[in-house]
Amino acid sequence: VIDKQHKRIVDYINEIHDNLEDRDRNVLGGVIDSMIDYTLTHFAFEEALMERAGYPILKHHKLVHQSFAQRVQDHKKNFDEGKDVTRQLLGDLQIWLTSHIKRDDQDYAVLVRGALEEKSWIAKMLQKFFGS
Template identity: 50%
Template sequence: MTFWVWDSSLSIGIEVIDDQHRSIVDYINELDVAYRGKDRERVTEVISGLVDYTITHFAFEESLMEKAGYPLLDSHKKGHEKFTARIAGYKDKHDRGADVTRQLMLELQRWLEIHIRNDDHDYAPYAKKILGKNGWLNKTLRKFFG
């Protein structure tokens, strides 16, 4: 049984961002599998990968919003920063031996559903205007994701 199934209502209509959001959902599901399998080493690996991927995703998203002239960029960035700090706190607790995996998964799911449905849907129209211009997307994808 999968912990969280991607729901089309989470789609913001920008394929590259939707794919990144799906990847985050995949990480959460991997975390669930490792947790249920009582594989603490794998939980540690998945949490680390999730933190790294989320930071990269946020940087990509913020770059897109900046290029698009999104007027609420600063507020959106602050939301990302607060979320990143909370997730880093969970990682620290896990690294010190606390069992925070289930709590982390629920936090991730709640935050992402609210953030994607509200904040990300809000910037999507701005971003769509610039995605096809001057190869911006391909250059930026290479910059952030290799």
């Protein structure tokens, strides 16, 4: 489930990359907005899983999420002010996603797998956060 969500975030990164040449601000603005919404929903879902699993450093993980969310919001603000943030945003997203998945998300994976085994619970969580 988490891997599928990460792949969707990678899709947003690819859409931003694909827009490097076109520089269509309407397209880029829509991708940034969608990526922010999806990422924040993903974070909430991930944090709910960690809480359910009893992840001992959940507070720290939430701070990592908050820091990233603030960085992306800053890029969005700069974009809205007419600045070209594409390359910097793309670089930040690629670095963050890679390091976050390899380091932070791997730390809680074993604990969360146990929580995911309860299928009815995971179905309810998916519906709550993603409507699917």
